[in-house]
Amino acid sequence: MSFSKLKWLENSSIKIPLKYHLLFWGSYFVFNVIRWGSYFDDYWYSLKSNLVEFPLHIIIVYFNIYYLIPKYILTRKFKRYILFLLFSLCILYCIRTGLNFLLVTKNIWPEAEGTQQAFTFNHIVAVVLGELYVVALVSAIKLTFDWIYEKRRAEDLQKIQLSTELDFLKSQIQPHFFFNTLNNLYALTLQKSDTAPNVVLKLSDIMQYVLYDVKEPVISLFDEINYIQNYLDLEKLRYGDKVNSKINIIGNIEDVKVPPLLFLPFIENCFKHGAQENESIQVRIKFEIINNKTLKFCVKNSFVHINDTTQKHGIGIKNVKRRLQLLFNNNFKLKTFVKKQHYFVKLKIPIQ
Known part of the structure; x- marks a missing residue:
């Protein structure tokens, strides 16, 4: 395989630039602020709560797609993956609940009826399911990009392999032809x-x-x-x-x-x-x-x-x-x- 072909394949790699990460999270943040602001009819509260929660969303999402999935899913250690993910969600729940209580509102679960307490079963389930939704959404997007990239890379490798094999076969034909012709020429020179x-x-x-x-x-x-x-x-x-x-x-x-x-x-x-x-x-x-x-x-x-x-x-x-x-x-x-x-x-x- 020639150096130029390897260089071309390397340059064909699909990477997600930082600007697209920023664009996604920025769009998702604005959508969430408007969505919950409309739901509560309180856009200031929605903005404050999302400012607290979104950094935590980002941390657990990237921890999942860049550490947990490569380390445990791709190595087929599913039980460890689930264990570490649940442990991460527990830590995130404690941090998120504490920050919301200190910085945003004493009513820790305003969308529920009445005043709710933190660390109850229903509140834990609600928060964890919300985080799993974010993790699943972003992971699905990332895995889709990875699948597209791997598919393209496999196609590029196949093209290079076919091209290399074709070049090799063609190069074999040329010496084969010259070998036969030189034999003919040798016979003629013997006959003068x-x-x-x-x-x-x-x-x-x-x-x-x-x-x-x-x-x-x-x-x-x-x-x-x-x-x-x-x-x-x-x-x-x-x-x-x-x-x-x-x-x-x-x-x-x-x-x-x-x-x-x-x-x-x-x-x-x-x-x-x-x-x-x-x-x-x-x-x-x-x-x-x-x-x-x-x-x-x-x-x-x-x-x-x-x-x-x-x-x-x-x-x-x-x-x-x-x-x-x-x-x-x-x-x-x-x-x-x-x-x-x-x-x-x-x-x-x-x-x-």
Whole structure:
């Protein structure tokens, strides 16, 4: 995974800035003052009581979401969580009741009928339930933000993982291709063939394409076809008149984009399994645009079955299948089969 991708992921983290904390508590405070002021028809009393109670709300809420939940809920120590939360509520009840009695009103529970005493069962339940309401509300908001953040982070990680794997698969295809081409060039030099210089020039053009032009996630289909044609020209230099190839294009490919190096392994396969001494190599390639939505890629080549269990297996086709799964999920169709000494490839992908 590259440093730039890690840096981008770090910068994509969702944090709740301080101003949003202040905005929430400020709005909630004003709402509570108006609500209880309207209820008691005494806005001065509502303001004083909320000035006493809101700092306590804030303390127990942040104590819950930043200490109790991470330490006990996330570690599945539920009994300890409940115990510490109840203990915190008991302490808060004592402090809140005392401050209200000293600073606000001697009538400790004005919303109840008659004059009520502190530390009665009903008063304790009423205060605790009120605090639990605040704790539950803010915790739900915080957990929702955490869930959104974790969901986005998981999606970002998945994208980076897919991108990294795609880059790795693409990087594997390039050396695989050059290894095969250099083997061809080596064979020509052993034969002291006059076509060796032309192979070097063609290989140079292809190297420029692979090393500089395919760094983007998608490239022009026209450029990809031109790249395939250069590869075919290389094989013709190697095999001479034995190679009979044709590329057929149906539809307008001017604005079509495709993942780079997606089709080449299928073309390489034509020569890997279609080359046999004193026999021609027939290669027919077709690119067809269907309803401006789908690209159909077909290959037909002569096929020679080699019953050799010691034969090395290339990585090209395997990598292409994996790339197709990563790029298009299940939104593609790939079919390969042998029929009457010919090997067929039929691939459909959505147009990008």
